[in-house]
Amino acid sequence: MIKKLTSRFLCLLKGGYVMSKKLVDAMANLDEDMVLSEVKRLKEVGTAPLEIIGYLQEGMSIVGKKFEEKEYFLSELIMSAEVFNEASQLIGGLDQSTDSKYGKFVIGTIYDDIHDIGKNIVSTVMRSNGFEVIDLGVDVPTSKYIEAIKKYKPKVIGISCLLTTCFNNIRECIKTIEDAGLRKDLKILIGGGPVDEATGKYANADMVCKDAQQTVDFCKEIMGGAAK
């Protein structure tokens, strides 16, 4: 406790604590200029990069809450993710694995489908909420998902799909993952315009997510506190 207070006090002396509240609020309010100037200030007073990222992520949690409460919408989710990315680049010296609180999340758009808007939004929002995102891109074959599952050992993977003509591809992909014995400790979520509960049942997915925030919430539930 004493150690914690001392650290806070030192931080306050350096201008970090006061600024951090400002940074959390600026992030939550999507005040891009304020976020960037506060990140610069915190960096100049020697605040650790991980601590700054922590403030940004705290702000992102508030963004998530506002989205759930319908105060924010997709436009705000996209803007918040962009501001977060800019701020992370400004901090520098971090890679995703060091600032990830929850571990790895693999995502891709299923093969024969090149749509990437939804997938990209989920990727950036997940990243800014403390997940290490491995984005496999669009038109992703089953073999690439399997390779990524073996390599990164994620607890959750996401399959995006905007075409009903690709429902069979999702189903095949999930079955192949299962047949390869890789589904035991893995949750598979799917999402995209026409994807609904019936599609989830047809494809044998664990979860259907209708938006990026639902993906964040589901993954936090599954991966919360998970070892990286």
Add this chain to the structure above:
Amino acid sequence: MKSNQELYNERLNRLKKALALEKTDRTPVILMMDGFCAKHMGVKMSEFCKSIKISNKVILNSLKAFGEVDGVNSSYAAGPIFPLVFMSKVRLPGRELPDDMLWQLDEAEMMTVKDYDVILNKGWNDFKQDYLKNRLQVDVDGITSDLLYASQADKNIEDSGYVVYSPFVTLTANEALGGGRSLSKFMMDLYRMPDKVEAVLQVIQKENMDELRKQMRTVKPTVVFLSPARGASEFFSPKLWERFVWKYIKGAADIIIEEGAVCDIHCDGNWERDLDYFKDFPKGKIVFETDGVTDIYKIKDKLGNRECIKGDVPAGKLVLGTSDEVYDYASRLVKDMGDGFILSSGCSIPPNAKPENVKAMISAATGK
């Protein structure tokens, strides 16, 4: 047996009554379909996309195979002309995609922030021509030449006794930038340079609307299809939506109504938050076309006594459901929506929809 002309008149009359919220002998059925027709008729997508003449023939054959329906949204395939309206590249079957795959928009940030100044200085149409031809490398002349067959395509459908529901299609101004800049970049622009985006949208809107009026006076359509594409309430905060989406829907719809047509607003996604805005239109002059994401019962509750509703058998149900499930769903709609309702799929019938499910949907209205 009725002649094709008699059938056409009967179907058009039925549709017009539904648009005006009047009682009809049965609920009209309009099929929104293009790629589906290729699969239905066993034609490769690459062949289907070759020309308007070919897609028109395939769509007509598909319509005839279903028999008792009132009409079709469009008389030819929309995919190949997508770049002209969405300001994005499109990947086509047999060109960038395998022969039998559906076309797909290839969205990327093709328009830059600097282009905003060019549009403000040179105007939208000048910019657009150069952008489509030189940056997107779209064969504008080829597409324009193919489009010369469009009125004959409509006539072919009508001569066979079916109505072409919306021979005239337009997009709201915001979608030109949403497509060209990409949706994400466009949304960021709304935060970073709202005044400039608004100025650009006004230029686009003015030029688009001048052209719309001119063309409507030539074509004299009964219904004009207006797509805000990705303009759903669920995508934007209320302030942004009102300033950058609704303003342009309202502006375009007002002109369409002024020019004597009914405006079909194609509302993909969830619009529940903003349904009250649609009360601003005069009674019987708007169709709220829904893809099944907005609760159709809420649309009926808020707007049912003012506007016609079109929809909304979900695409997923047409693909994965059984005929009985589709029939039950569509029958409930027919019963619950009452007058001022057009039975249709939610957005387009997907290419891999089961034909027996489409038949089941039609049967719910026709009883056949």
